[in-house]
Amino acid sequence: MRPKGRGELDSLYFNYPTFAAPAARDGLSARTPVAIVGAGPVGMTAALVLAKYGVRSVLLDRKDTFNDGSRAICIARQSYYILEQVGAVQAFLDKSLGWTTGRSFFRGQQILEFDMPDSADQKYRPMYNLEQQYIEQYLYDAVAANDLIDLRWTSEVTDLADVTGGVELSVTDAQGSYILPADWVLAADGAHSPIRSMRGLRLKGQNFEGRYVIADVQMDHDYPTIRRALFDPACRPGGTVLIHRQPDNIWRIDYQLKPGESAEEATREDNVRASVASVLQEIGHTGDWDLEWWSVYSANTLALDDYRDGRVIFIGDSAHIVPIFGVRGLNNGLADAQNIGWKLASVLNGLATGALLDSYSPERRGATLDVFANASKSTRFMTPPSQGWQVMRDAALSLALDRPSMGQLANPRQMTPYTYGDSPITLADETHFKRGPAPGDVTLDVAEEGGFLTDRFGDGFTVLAFGDADLGDLPGVTLVSLPATGRAAELYGAQDGTAFLIRPDMHIAARWQHVKPGQVLAALSAILTKGAQHDPF
Amino acid sequence: MTHSDLETIYEALAQGIDTAGEHAPVYLAKVALALAETLNDAPAALKIIADAQANLTR
Ligand SMILES: Cc1cc2nc3c(=O)[nH]c(=O)nc-3n(C[C@H](O)[C@H](O)[C@H](O)COP(=O)(O)OP(=O)(O)OC[C@H]3O[C@@H](n4cnc5c(N)ncnc54)[C@H](O)[C@@H]3O)c2cc1C
Numbered sequence: 001m002r003p004k005g006r007g008e009l010d011s012l013y014f015n016y017p018t019f020a021a022p023a024a025r026d027g028l029s030a031r032t033p034v035a036i037v038g039a040g041p042v043g044m045t046a047a048l049v050l051a052k053y054g055v056r057s058v059l060l061d062r063k064d065t066f067n068d069g070s071r072a073i074c075i076a077r078q079s080y081y082i083l084e085q086v087g088a089v090q091a092f093l094d095k096s097l098g099w100t101t102g103r104s105f106f107r108g109q110q111i112l113e114f115d116m117p118d119s120a121d122q123k124y125r126p127m128y129n130l131e132q133q134y135i136e137q138y139l140y141d142a143v144a145a146n147d148l149i150d151l152r153w154t155s156e157v158t159d160l161a162d163v164t165g166g167v168e169l170s171v172t173d174a175q176g177s178y179i180l181p182a183d184w185v186l187a188a189d190g191a192h193s194p195i196r197s198m199r200g201l202r203l204k205g206q207n208f209e210g211r212y213v214i215a216d217v218q219m220d221h222d223y224p225t226i227r228r229a230l231f232d233p234a235c236r237p238g239g240t241v242l243i244h245r246q247p248d249n250i251w252r253i254d255y256q257l258k259p260g261e262s263a264e265e266a267t268r269e270d271n272v273r274a275s276v277a278s279v280l281q282e283i284g285h286t287g288d289w290d291l292e293w294w295s296v297y298s299a300n301t302l303a304l305d306d307y308r309d310g311r312v313i314f315i316g317d318s319a320h321i322v323p324i325f326g327v328r329g330l331n332n333g334l335a336d337a338q339n340i341g342w343k344l345a346s347v348l349n350g351l352a353t354g355a356l357l358d359s360y361s362p363e364r365r366g367a368t369l370d371v372f373a374n375a376s377k378s379t380r381f382m383t384p385p386s387q388g389w390q391v392m393r394d395a396a397l398s399l400a401l402d403r404p405s406m407g408q409l410a411n412p413r414q415m416t417p418y419t420y421g422d423s424p425i426t427l428a429d430e431t432h433f434k435r436g437p438a439p440g441d442v443t444l445d446v447a448e449e450g451g452f453l454t455d456r457f458g459d460g461f462t463v464l465a466f467g468d469a470d471l472g473d474l475p476g477v478t479l480v481s482l483p484a485t486g487r488a489a490e491l492y493g494a495q496d497g498t499a500f501l502i503r504p505d506m507h508i509a510a511r512w513q514h515v516k517p518g519q520v521l522a523a524l525s526a527i528l529t530k531g532a533q534h535d536p537f
Numbered sequence: 538m539t540h541s542d543l544e545t546i547y548e549a550l551a552q553g554i555d556t557a558g559e560h561a562p563v564y565l566a567k568v569a570l571a572l573a574e575t576l577n578d579a580p581a582a583l584k585i586i587a588d589a590q591a592n593l594t595r
């Protein structure tokens with residue numbers, strides 16, 4: 001929502017482009033290997049990942065521009081590696097605000113300052129703030145420059161039918177309707193996913209009580225890019241307020257609604273203005289401010305039981321809705337796009353059997369359930385769901401003024417990376433490693449002369465070979481040689497002859513303390529064809 | 538005590554209070570008394586009992 005007198009896309013700092021339906025009508029019905037429904041951040045990222053591997057796609061969106069409002073603003077480190085992989089990261093780095101620190105306050109007094117893991121070995125900061133319009137703009141710029149992606153605006157998918165070896169989509173745009181045949185469909189059509197309904201599927205899980213108004217204001221306000229959480233502040237007794245800095249002098253203010261408070265009342269412009277004014281007073285902002293955009297958000301943990309339904313695969317918000325406190329909504333969706341992107345491309349390029357796709361749902365749904373577990377913890381702290389949680393939360397906050405360890409209970413833990421340790425395509429260790437990233441974990445980056453270890457990774461699988469590792473022949477795999485001693489060897493727990501097999505999404509697929517020739521190739525082929533007996537082709 | 542231990546205790550107490558319902562004050566008093574006896578250090582317990590009065594209201 002925006003102030004009276006301004007349209008839905010009338011932003012103080014962002015000019016929304018307007019896109020038209022495809023002018024050339026010939027060939028709209030040509031068969032495509034992949035149709036992606038929804039050109040939000042997740043759909044665009046999926047198209048870019050596929051294109052990276054040479055796979056064509058048709059990307060359809062019913063709107064004629066980007067999403068309204070700034071929505072998701074926190075992009076995590078791992079997402080920056082995804083953006084790097086699709087060649088879009090520079091624009092993000094130029095505009096976004098990186099940050100590492102959060103501060104929590106109880107009744108105006110600081111009870112916690114936390115730093116998310118960061119070091120000279122990290123290529124990217126733990127978190128970056130950027131308004132979602134820019135996220136979409138920069139992804140769009142990369143999409144528009146890519147010949148393999150056919151993006152069609154104002155193009156609504158109204159129906160979808162399974163046919164032998166594919167799916168037929170009914171598409172309607174401003175100029176007419178047509179059928180688009182596709183081998184595969186990626187449903188990136190958002191939280192209210194029409195595709196999900198068309199397939200008769202439902203999200204399952206919990207709706208939490210806590211509701212937040214999220215409001216963006218533009219103001220000259222002198223405070224570093226540090227996430228602030230205000231518990232029981234004078235401006236909202238008993239409630240919680242979050243404050244984030246964004247580019248263009250925009251500040252995100254999230255404040256919790258009281259249990260009986262009506263969302264309709266709370267989102268009336270005069271009420272939003274009064275609430276924002278009291279928060280600004282609390283944080284000592286005395287200058288002018290302009291209201292940019294606001295919305296209401298509730299803390300749900302909902303997901304599909306299976307992210308795949310035949311040849312239709314759900315990615316992003318269509319598959320899961322997570323609470324905002326974990327800042328994982330968008331980040332989780334980008335990881336979906338990358339995960340299915342490299343797998344589907346491997347299948348379409350004939351490098352893997354269709355069975356590889358079976359690992360998508362367990363891996364990504366597992367990640368979502370992990371987000372739920374973490375987010376449920378912080379949700380219980382931010383918006384206690386019952387008397388017991390309320391009393392304990394208040395006790396912890398009250399004690400935290402004198403006992404800093406209690407303040408740690410207010411740590412939102414937004415950065416715990418997810419591991420695919422239980423995935424069917426993660427290979428268990430055969431020998432014991434004393435330390436280092438385990439199979440399923442995200443690879444560790446290491447600063448090297450002139451850059452970072454991950455700069456040497458390929459687009460496909462990469463092998464890290466320490467010392468004199470004898471790998472045998474490895475077609476199509478990027479080989480990164482490292483000394484058997486030194487910083488990287490130490491961090492990886494490696495010796496002479498140690499090898500790590502790393503997936504295109506930077507997760508570790510397998511590792512060997514003393515690799516033998518042929519072992520890596522055998523692992524790779526097991527991963528790419530695992531469960532081949534269920535191969536649908 | 539590790540942070541994870543502290544968190545487990547925090548969660549157990551929250552659930553305990555909900556289970557006790559209207560008897561929550563008596564439940565919490567029992568927990569405090571039993572913990573104090575287990576602590577086996579009366580001056581330390583008395584100090585915590587006094588200090589906990591701080592910051593109850595704004
Ligand atoms: C009001 C609001 C506030 C939010 N605030 C936060 C926040 O503070 N923090 C956070 O982390 N996340 C937030 N989110 C969530 C975040 O915006 C999403 O996680 C993110 O946009 C997900 O991206 P997506 O690409 O999966 O879906 P979307 O961005 O929703 O994109 C889906 C796209 O599909 C298109 N589409 C839908 N149906 C069809 C169809 N039948 N045919 C063609 N196209 C179709 C839509 O037009 C849309 O462009 C917020 C979301 C909303 C709505």
